[in-house]
Amino acid sequence: LEGFFAPKLLAGRKVVLTAGPTFEAIDPVRGITNTSSGKMGYALARACAQAGAEVVLVSGPVSLSVPAQVCCVAVVSALQMRAAVAEALPGADVFIGVAAVADYRVQDVAEHKIKKSGDALSLSLVPNPDILAEVAARADAPFCVGFAAESRDLDTYAEGKRRSKRLPMVVGNLIGDGMGGEDNTVVLYDDAGRHPLARAPKAEVARAIVTHLAALLAQSGR
Numbered sequence: 001l002e003g004f005f006a007p008k009l010l011a012g013r014k015v016v017l018t019a020g021p022t023f024e025a026i027d028p029v030r031g032i033t034n035t036s037s038g039k040m041g042y043a044l045a046r047a048c049a050q051a052g053a054e055v056v057l058v059s060g061p062v063s064l065s066v067p068a069q070v071c072c073v074a075v076v077s078a079l080q081m082r083a084a085v086a087e088a089l090p091g092a093d094v095f096i097g098v099a100a101v102a103d104y105r106v107q108d109v110a111e112h113k114i115k116k117s118g119d120a121l122s123l124s125l126v127p128n129p130d131i132l133a134e135v136a137a138r139a140d141a142p143f144c145v146g147f148a149a150e151s152r153d154l155d156t157y158a159e160g161k162r163r164s165k166r167l168p169m170v171v172g173n174l175i176g177d178g179m180g181g182e183d184n185t186v187v188l189y190d191d192a193g194r195h196p197l198a199r200a201p202k203a204e205v206a207r208a209i210v211t212h213l214a215a216l217l218a219q220s221g222r
C-alpha cells in the first residue's frame with residue numbers, strides 16, 4: 001500500500017539506476033568484488049517506482065528480490081554494467097549511480113583455474129571506466145545523481161566527486177553508518193550546499209532522496 005499512497009513525484013519520468021557490487025573475474029571460479037549489499041540501490045529503485053517513474057535497475061550480483069514495477073537487468077562486471085546502462089539510457093530523465101563499481105579489473109582473465117605454485121602471485125589490474133562520469137559527460141545527459149561512500153572527510157570527498165563528475169546531486173554517507181545494514185545516515189550535496197538527513201531505514205532515506213531529486217529536476221526546468 002506504501003506505493004499507492006506515495007506522491008507521484010516522478011510520474012512520466014524514466015529513471016535508470018545501478019546497484020550492488022560488480023564482480024571482476026580472475027579465473028573461472030574466482031574474482032574481485034566488494035561488500036555492497038545492494039540494499040540502498042534497490043530501496044531507491046522501489047521508491048522511484050512508487051513515485052510513478054518507469055525504472056530500469058542495472059544490478060550487480062546481490063541476493064535481493066526485484067521491487068514491483070522495476071525492470072531489472074542483471075550484470076556481473078563493470079564492463080557489462082556500462083553496456084547495460086548504455087542500452088537502458090535512451091529516453092531516461094534521471095540516472096542514479098548507486099553501484100559500488102570495482103575501480104579495477106584483472107587485465108588477463110585466466111581461461112582455466114589458476115593452480116597454486118607456492119610462489120607469490122601477482123595480478124595486473126587495469127582501471128574500469130567510470131560509468132557515472134561517462135553518463136554525466138554525454139551531450140544528452142539525464143539528471144545525474146551519484147553516491148559517495150567514504151571512510152573519512154565526507155564533505156570534502158562527496159562534494160569533490162559532485163564537482164569532478166559534474167553532477168547536480170550527490171548522496172554521501174560515512175561507511176560503517178550504512179553499509180550492509182537496514183538503516184542509513186546520509187548527507188545530500190547540491191548547488192545549494194549540504195543537506196543532512198536524519199538516520200532512518202533505507203526505504204525512508206530513499207523516499208527523501210526521491211523528494212529532493214524530484215524538486216531539483218523540476219527546478220532545472222526539465
Ligand code: CTP
Nearest residue numbers: 097098099101128129130131132146147148149
Ligand atoms: N561509479 C561508477 N563507475 C565507476 C566508479 C564509480 O559509476 N567505475 C559511481 C558510483 O556508482 C557512485 C560514484 O561513481 O555513484 C562514486 O563512486 P565512488 O567509488 O565513491 O568514487 P570513485 O569516483 O570511484 O572514487 P574513489 O573510489 O577513489 O573514492
Ligand code: CA
Nearest residue numbers: 100101102103
Ligand atoms: Ca570507487
